[in-house]
Amino acid sequence: xxxxxxxxxxxxxxxxxxxxxxxxxxxxxxxxxxxxxxxxxxxxxxxxxxxxxxxxxxxxxxxxxxxxxxxxxxxxxxxxxxxxxxxxxxxxxxxxxxxxxxxxxxxxxxxxxxxxxxxxxxxxxxxxxxxxxxxxxxxxxxxxxxxxxxxxxxxxxxxxxxxxxxxxxxxxxxxxxxxxxxxxxxxxxxxxxxxxxxxxxxxxxxxxxxxxxxxxxxxxxxxxxxxxxxxxxxxxxxxxxxxxxxxxxxxxxxxxxxxxxxxxxxxxxxxxxxxxxxxxxx
Amino acid sequence: xxxxxxxxxxxxxxxxxxxxxxxxxxxxxxxxxxxxxxxxxxxxxxxxxxxxxxxxxxxxxxxxxxxxxxxxxxxxxxxxxxxxxxxxxxxxxxxxxxxxxxxxxxxxxxxxxxxxxxxxxxxxxxxxxxxxxxxxxxxxxxxxxxxxxxxxxxxxxxxxxxxxxxxxxxxxxxxxxxxxxxxxxxxxxxxxxxxxxxxxxxxxxxxxxxxxxxxxxxxxxxxxxxxxxxxxxxxxxxxxxxxxxxxxxxxxxxxxxxx
Numbered sequence: 001x002x003x004x005x006x007x008x009x010x011x012x013x014x015x016x017x018x019x020x021x022x023x024x025x026x027x028x029x030x031x032x033x034x035x036x037x038x039x040x041x042x043x044x045x046x047x048x049x050x051x052x053x054x055x056x057x058x059x060x061x062x063x064x065x066x067x068x069x070x071x072x073x074x075x076x077x078x079x080x081x082x083x084x085x086x087x088x089x090x091x092x093x094x095x096x097x098x099x100x101x102x103x104x105x106x107x108x109x110x111x112x113x114x115x116x117x118x119x120x121x122x123x124x125x126x127x128x129x130x131x132x133x134x135x136x137x138x139x140x141x142x143x144x145x146x147x148x149x150x151x152x153x154x155x156x157x158x159x160x161x162x163x164x165x166x167x168x169x170x171x172x173x174x175x176x177x178x179x180x181x182x183x184x185x186x187x188x189x190x191x192x193x194x195x196x197x198x199x200x201x202x203x204x205x206x207x208x209x210x211x212x213x214x215x216x217x218x219x220x221x222x223x224x225x226x227x228x229x230x231x232x233x234x235x236x237x238x239x240x241x242x243x244x245x246x247x248x249x250x251x252x253x254x255x256x257x258x259x260x261x262x263x264x265x266x267x268x269x270x271x272x273x274x275x276x277x278x279x280x281x282x
Numbered sequence: 283x284x285x286x287x288x289x290x291x292x293x294x295x296x297x298x299x300x301x302x303x304x305x306x307x308x309x310x311x312x313x314x315x316x317x318x319x320x321x322x323x324x325x326x327x328x329x330x331x332x333x334x335x336x337x338x339x340x341x342x343x344x345x346x347x348x349x350x351x352x353x354x355x356x357x358x359x360x361x362x363x364x365x366x367x368x369x370x371x372x373x374x375x376x377x378x379x380x381x382x383x384x385x386x387x388x389x390x391x392x393x394x395x396x397x398x399x400x401x402x403x404x405x406x407x408x409x410x411x412x413x414x415x416x417x418x419x420x421x422x423x424x425x426x427x428x429x430x431x432x433x434x435x436x437x438x439x440x441x442x443x444x445x446x447x448x449x450x451x452x453x454x455x456x457x458x459x460x461x462x463x464x465x466x467x468x469x470x471x472x473x474x475x476x477x478x479x480x481x482x483x484x485x486x487x488x489x490x491x492x493x494x495x496x497x498x499x500x501x502x503x504x505x506x507x508x509x510x511x512x513x514x515x516x517x518x519x520x521x522x523x524x525x526x527x528x529x530x531x532x533x534x535x536x537x538x539x540x541x
Contacts, residue, residue, distance in 0.1 A: 036463070036466070039459065039462050040462050040493070040494065040497045040499075041335075041339045041342075041343075041499070042500065043331075043335045043499050043500035043503055044335040044336060044339045044499070047328055047331060047332045047335050047336075050328060051328075051332075054326050082500055084500060084504045084506075085328070085331070087326065087328055087331075091326055191326065
């Protein structure tokens with residue numbers, strides 16, 4: 001009998017799978033309503049919503065063409081139910097803002113983190129997260145510097161937060177500053193996916209910076225010899241380089257067909273293009 | 283506990299143990315073990331928060347279910363089995379019987395809650411988190427749940443003195459839900475422009491037991507401290523309300539025609 005029940009359940013699953021729509025639905029999108037219905041167990045319900053947000057994100061990340069439409073409502077409800085759920089603001093902002101591995105909605109990520117800051121006045125990290133979003137995703141350096149400065153006023157914030165504010169205000173958009181920010185993110189989390197992404201970004205920035213310097217040397221060579229170098233060894237032979245320069249993965253850079261420096265085709269480093277700005281159409 | 287209420291209380295506790303009421307602890311233990319193992323797999327960064335939220339919520343819900351479903355039968359069962367008549371034939375006053383029954387159920391709930399708290403601590407230890415000073419707020423949350431259960435038990439007992447178990451359950455749950463929404467009733471009183479509605483809402487707000495007061499689960503799960511002042515105020519509030527309800531229950535039960 002039990003076997004028959006199990007077998008029938010398998011058939012019912014198959015039938016209902018065919019009937020189910022491809023899109024997931026979220027019946028309760030209002031945090032306030034969810035709060036009322038939770039009968040006082042709102043913090044437990046917030047954990048359920050946050051877990052659902054993580055699973056929703058996890059099931060879509062890396063899937064070509066995947067949409068993240070329910071991510072914001074799930075995070076909205078989770079943080080309304082438990083405004084002290086710091087992890088939902090911090091990771092939720094990453095899920096929302098990531099252009100390639102997320103919803104690519106830095107505006108919503110900023111809104112989420114901005115809501116978390118007054119609800120968690122002791123959490124200076126939310127302030128630096130806001131600065132990070134302005135810096136990396138919006139390229140709004142004055143606002144990024146302001147966010148870091150505001151976070152540095154928290155007595156628990158380490159000294160580097162104030163230094164970062166000063167640095168962004170002075171040299172916003174420089175490779176070095178960007179590398180410092182990604183480095184801080186890499187150090188501040190144990191999540192392997194976020195660390196991997198931060199490392200990829202650091203390597204990409206290093207490669208972009210190297211390529212800029214190498215292109216300057218290529219120009220210098222072209223001016224001196226009246227022709228562009230054909231390979232990187234030409235720059236070494238001309239004394240412009242002491243040896244073959246290598247990218248963060250250890251492979252030498254090459255001169256491309258456009259006579260500009262490039263990553264070795266076998267390189268594992270990926271140049272990450274700057275993020276699209278909302279409304280810029282770029 | 284050699285007084286009459288004490289003897290009744292001990293017997294009520296023994297009866298609950300005999301009725302295998304504490305078997306719910308097995309369910310709680312399984313829930314905690316399951317949550318401890320699964321939470322790290324399905325979520326990010328909330329292992330500790332989930333264990334505390336789930337543990338405290340389960341302690342509260344299980345306690346509430348026990349308080350209501352055992353509470354409604356406390357008097358009714360004695361009447362149905364006709365044991366009440368033999369007890370009252372002895373030099374036992376009705377209020378003593380009632381107070382003893384109340385205390386017995388409260389002891390049962392306290393023992394049950396204590397075991398569940400140990401289970402919660404074990405689950406926290408399992409997820410690799412040593413107990414720290416901030417965890418005193420978990421103990422305060424458990425204490426507040428006990429105060430809440432004391433209040434629910436008193437209300438259940440009050441209704442069971444004059445109506446059927448089914449109606450007692452409904453009335454108690456109705457009052458409990460109203461009490462959970464007490465803050466909304468106050469907000470309604472603040473927002474409404476009608477003076478009469480404002481008056482009614484304010485009266486209801488101060489009359490219904492405010493169960494919202496006892497909910498500090500979110501504070502405990504984030505390791506926030508709970509002010510001593512609040513602990514004192516909630517203790518006094520529960521003590522006053524319980525005394526009032528037990529007095530009312532005793533008055534009703536004393537006047538009830540048991541024939």
